[in-house]
Amino acid sequence: MNGANEVYRGTHRGAEAPRSATRSSGGAVFLTLLGKECLELLRSFKLIWVPIVFAVLGIMQPVLSYYMPIIIEKAGNMPEGTVIEIPAPMGSQVLADTLSQFGVMGILILALACMGIVSGERNSGASALVLVKPVSYASYILSKWLSIMLLSWGSLLLGYGAAWYYTWLLIEYVDVVPFLLSFVLYGLWFSFVLTVTLLFSTALRSAAGAAFTSLGAAILLTVLAGLIPKYMAWSPGALTGLAYQAATSPGWLQMEPASWWAVITALIAIAALLAASVVLLKRAPARD
Amino acid sequence: MTAQLMEVKGLSKSFGTMKAVKSIDFSIQEGRCVALLGPNGAGKTTTIRMLTGLLAPTAGEVSFRSLAPGEDRRALIGYLPQTPAFHNWMSGMEYVVYAGRLCGLGVSEAKNRAKELLERVGLADAAKRKLGGYSGGMKQRLGLAQALVHQPKLLVMDEPVSALDPLGRREVLRLLKELKSETTVLFSTHVLHDAEELCDDVVIIRSGEVALQGSLASIRSQHRQPVIELKLDEDNTRGMDWARAFVQRTNSGEASYSWLSEAELRGNRLHLTAAHMDQARQALLEELARHSVPFSRLEVGYSSLEDLFMKVVGE
Amino acid sequence: MNETLELSKMVGLLVPLIILQLILMIIALVLCVKTEETRGPKLMWVLIIIFGQLIGPIAFFLFGRRQA
Structure with missing residues (x-):
């Protein structure tokens, strides 16, 4: 700001000058919003139960894989002497299976847990009270987005980490590189889908609508990437397949250029979805 | 001397083809308490939003x-x-x-302010309780506290007492009376009485347009008209027949009385708006005597703000 | 693969899983009892939480409480 502005302020708000001096920056406002979101996650117990569910899912997969031959043998009612040949599962395959489990149950739970994050406050009118204060629309959306990211990346890490540890205990050690690489790729996929949820939570009145639209989009993208890999390799939908490959290939996955594009388009799409959410919110900060 | 705080120019809002607010102009002087008065659906909430x-x-x-240029106007407004x-x-x-x-106060400053305000709105004892358990009146008072937290230049309220029970209503009105001496206040209401009780200025809106605006005092004196109310005996058909005929004669222009500007029959009450009070009294008494109209009460006075409000918004 | 299961190893592996599920169930039960209003009868939710395996508590967390 320039000097003229200061003078202008000085003449009209002279009495309040000390107060405006103590005003903190937009960064503090953003942190306040983020703090509120995290406190809400904690008080609604989401920050506790979602990670636990992921941990349970993550442990179950290697345990099931390990006991599967025995379970089949016991339950199979096979005639005496039948030799069941079930190849011992590869550790990396178990990790990939865990990811695909997260891809169904995990994303469903996260999308349902986050579906009302904007629409709930907008429908009740709670957002109106926040947005009449000098708060930027972008920081409102970003604080919500960041809290979703915290919850989803944290839960995924906990669940996938548990799966990795149990795989090591029960089956075999899987190298850290494929584990981390597949984790990051899958986390990016989660981020993309949940940012779609956030957008529709801003766009739609109904929270369920937001969850199912974003899950529908996720299914569509993965199916398309599976059906016509040649043409959809650049789309975020290819990320899940990429993550499975990363988990099962030893060492660093050799990523093709098209695969890199999947990562880049996902990042761009997330940024664009966030920008669209801000625009939508700005257009109608509250409903009656 | 009062300085202008806020000015609204040509403010309009359409929802599709429906024009909710049609080019409203008004201004608010610093330190005044202004009521945005109008019937439900007049566009008050839309204007406030x-x-x-x-x-x-x-x-x-x-x-x-x-x-200042580039400064957010939301920093100056507290909204309930x-x-x-x-x-x-x-x-x-x-x-x-x-x-x-959120308004940019530091941690300790915000805490001090919050404590002070909760005390002030009478929620000090409930400060630690969860908001889910607050009653309507408590929520309204908390709303007031949160709106005032950054010492706004203008406190804006949408129907602050309409949804409250009589007790909560009295409580909030008492607070508002205190507050209006400290900051500029704008609130909307459909209840004339609330506006009269609290505010200095009124902006009356009707179907999205400003119908009348000014200070309460000047509106009162400018639009004060002498009125006569005649209460007739309901069972007496002669009196009622005369009243009906009288109203009909006046309104059809068959007979024009120079002392009379308007006549209206509401039930068994004949309302006359007079042009000249003295003449009117004289002439009406003669008329009543001539037709030997049996009436039970004759009241002479001046039109109230209520009459004006009804007239302005009623059409 | 090892055909003969060591019982202690099996228990050691499954205990964390059971504990986690129990924690979920207990949190859900406490919330269910404490909350003023559930969507649908409270008793139904209690039964769902107890007998619904992993899905029961999840369903309660997601749909059981009236949105604040």
Whole structure:
């Protein structure tokens, strides 16, 4: 700001000058919003139960894989002497299976847990009270987005980490590189889908609508990437397949250029979805 | 001397083809208490939401004199909606601190302010309780506390007492009376009585347009008209027949009385708006005597604000 | 693969899983009892939480409580 502005302020708000001096920056406002979101996650117990569910899912997969031959043998009612040949599962395959489990149950739970994050406050009118204060629309959306990211990346890490540890205990050690690489790729996929949820939570009145639209989009993208890999390799939908490959290939996955594009388009799409959410919110900060 | 705080120019809002607000102009002087008065559906809430920035106007602008270029006008406004909604998992104290932090106050400053305000609105004892358990009146008072947390230049309220029970209503009105001496206040209401009790200026709106505006005192004196109310004996058909004929004669222009400007029959009461009080009294008494009209009461007085309000918004 | 299961190893592996599920169930039960209003009868939710395996508590967390 320039000097003229200061003078202008000085003449009209002279009495309040000390107060405006103590005003903190937009960064503090953003942190306040983020703090509120995290406190809400904690008080609604989401920050506790979602990670636990992921941990349970993550442990179950290697345990099931390990006991599967025995379970089949016991339950199979096979005639005496039948030799069941079930190849011992590869550790990396178990990790990939865990990811695909997260891809169904995990994303469903996260999308349902986050579906009302904007629409709930907008429908009740709670957002109106926040947005009449000098708060930027972008920081409102970003604080919500960041809290979703915290919850989803944290839960995924906990669940996938548990799966990795149990795989090591029960089956075999899987190298850290494929584990981390597949984790990051899958986390990016989660981020993309949940940012779609956030957008529709801003766009739609109904929270369920937001969850199912974003899950529908996720299914569509993965199916398309599976059906016509040649043409959809650049789309975020290819990320899940990429993550499975990363988990099962030893060492660093050799990523093709098209695969890199999947990562880049996902990042761009997330940024664009966030920008669209801000625009939508700005257009109608509250409903009656 | 009062300085202008806010000016509204040509403010309009259309929802599809429906014009909710049609080019409203008014201004608010610093330190005044202004009521936005009008019947339900007149466009009060829409106007208020545009003032607070919650709704983008179709046309027109809202400007604050004390606002530096580039500064957010929301920093100057404290807003209390008709039925404020909070995060039910927060406590009263937490919410006001949160509101203060959002307005840019530091941590300790926000805490001090919150404590002070909760005390002031009578929620000190409930400060630690979760908002989900607050009653309507408590929520309204908390809404007031959170709206005042950054010492706004203008306190904007949408129907602040309409949704409350009589007790909560009296409580909030008492607070508002105190507050209006400290800051500029704008509130909407459909109840004339509330406006009369609290405010200095009124802006009466009707179907999205300003019907009348000015200070309460000047409106009262400018629009004061002598009125005569004649209460007739309902069972007496002669009296009622005369009244009906009288009204009909006046309104059809068959007979024009120079002393009379309007006549209306409501039930068994004949309302006459007089042009000249003395003449009117004289002439009416003669008329009544001539037809030997049996009446039970004759009252002479001046039109109230209520009459004016009804007339302005009633059409 | 090892055909003969060591019982202690099996228990050691499954205990964390059971504990986690129990924690979920207990949190859900406490919330269910404490909350003023559930969507649908409270008793139904209690039964769902107890007998619904992993899905029961999840369903309660997601849909059982009236949105604040």
